[in-house]
Amino acid sequence: xxxxxxxxxxxxxxNNNSKFKKFLYNVFVKNIGYKLVSLAIAIFIWILIxxxxx
Amino acid sequence: MAEFFKGFFSNIAGAFSQPHLIILSILDxxxxxxxxxxxxxxxxxxxxxxxxxxxxxxxxxxIILSNRPQMPxxxxxxxxxxxxxxxxxxILYTDDTKRILxxxxxxxxxxxxxxxxxxxxxxxxxxxxxxxxxxVQSMSKKNTGALIIIAxxxxxxxxxxxxTTIDANLSASLIECLFSTKAPLHDGAVFIxxxxxxxxxxxxxxxxxxxxDKELGTRHRAAIGETEQYDSHLxxxxxxxxxxxxxxxxxxxxxYYDSVMLNEVLEQVYGLKGALKSNRK
Numbered sequence: 151x152x153x154x155x156x157x158x159x160x161x162x163x164x165n166n167n168s169k170f171k172k173f174l175y176n177v178f179v180k181n182i183g184y185k186l187v188s189l190a191i192a193i194f195i196w197i198l199i200x201x202x203x204x
Numbered sequence: 205m206a207e208f209f210k211g212f213f214s215n216i217a218g219a220f221s222q223p224h225l226i227i228l229s230i231l232d233x234x235x236x237x238x239x240x241x242x243x244x245x246x247x248x249x250x251x252x253x254x255x256x257x258x259x260x261x262x263x264x265x266x267i268i269l270s271n272r273p274q275m276p277x278x279x280x281x282x283x284x285x286x287x288x289x290x291x292x293x294x295i296l297y298t299d300d301t302k303r304i305l306x307x308x309x310x311x312x313x314x315x316x317x318x319x320x321x322x323x324x325x326x327x328x329x330x331x332x333x334x335x336x337x338x339x340v341q342s343m344s345k346k347n348t349g350a351l352i353i354i355a356x357x358x359x360x361x362x363x364x365x366x367x368t369t370i371d372a373n374l375s376a377s378l379i380e381c382l383f384s385t386k387a388p389l390h391d392g393a394v395f396i397x398x399x400x401x402x403x404x405x406x407x408x409x410x411x412x413x414x415x416x417d418k419e420l421g422t423r424h425r426a427a428i429g430e431t432e433q434y435d436s437h438l439x440x441x442x443x444x445x446x447x448x449x450x451x452x453x454x455x456x457x458x459x460y461y462d463s464v465m466l467n468e469v470l471e472q473v474y475g476l477k478g479a480l481k482s483n484r485k
């Protein structure tokens with residue numbers, strides 16, 4: 151009974167871990183080039199708008 | 205000129221002069237980043253990243269000119285031009301825009317559709333599933349092309365009207381009969397809801413996805429097009445050339461299905477208990 155409980159918890163933990171890893175991958179690795187270009191454009195537009203005094 | 209730059213940089217420094225302004229500035233940049241990234245990915249999916257250049261140029265010109273009181277006409281024109289180009293992108297890719305908007309409000313709708321109550325018993329549904337699997341397997345062996353759409357919720361009227369309404373109890377032999385190459389209705393899709401064949405010979409919208417494998421013919425493209433538009437629908441395709449069974453769901457196609465896999469996916473779509481449990485694991 152006890153071992154069953156432990157194994158279920160382990161499975162849940164590993165599922166959560168893989169979900170977390172997938173989340174990290176989606177945020178920091180996937181399409182990184184596009185993300186960097188978007189960030190550069192966002193900062194450029196922000197500087198332009200704030201600098202020009204809108 | 206020197207005064208312009210002095211003002212420019214003092215404005216930027218002003219945005220970082222107080223702690224709450226720093227937080228707001230960072231939030232501002234993050235929000236802009238999300239919008240730019242979403243637009244870039246939208247254009248990338250449509251193989252239209254070249255359009256992004258024009259949008260970026262139009263936005264920079266609009267920002268610079270709209271701040272020039274000496275050039276009011278050009279400023280207004282540039283601003284309007286930017287919005288017109290942006291609007292044009294969404295009109296040009298209407299199907300994708302519609303799909304994204306539909307997903308925004310119905311991300312969980314298809315799951316609700318799978319838990320729909322049918323007018324028949326669970327036993328009837330299991331029998332219907334076994335009939336579908338049997339018919340698909342048989343057509344696969346004979347290399348008979350088939351396109352079956354399982355629609356748990358409402359079927360759009362326009363699609364039903366493009367074919368012939370049947371509303372008959374489902375059976376393996378009836379499905380095979382409808383796709384028999386000599387039958388007049390074999391060329392379109394058959395719509396199934398619960399244990400009923402609702403319509404046959406229906407015409408479906410083709411997908412505009414240009415990245416698909418060239419091996420996939422019109423039947424597969426119609427299945428993908430239909431499931432792109434209706435998240436709850438599941439399409440089963442039997443290739444006429446190879447007899448390969450494929451399943452399309454939410455715009456994605458998976459090939460080489462066997463009877464066990466087909467049974468499983470159908471149980472899931474029909475919201476039968478066993479399948480729901482296995483899906484939650």
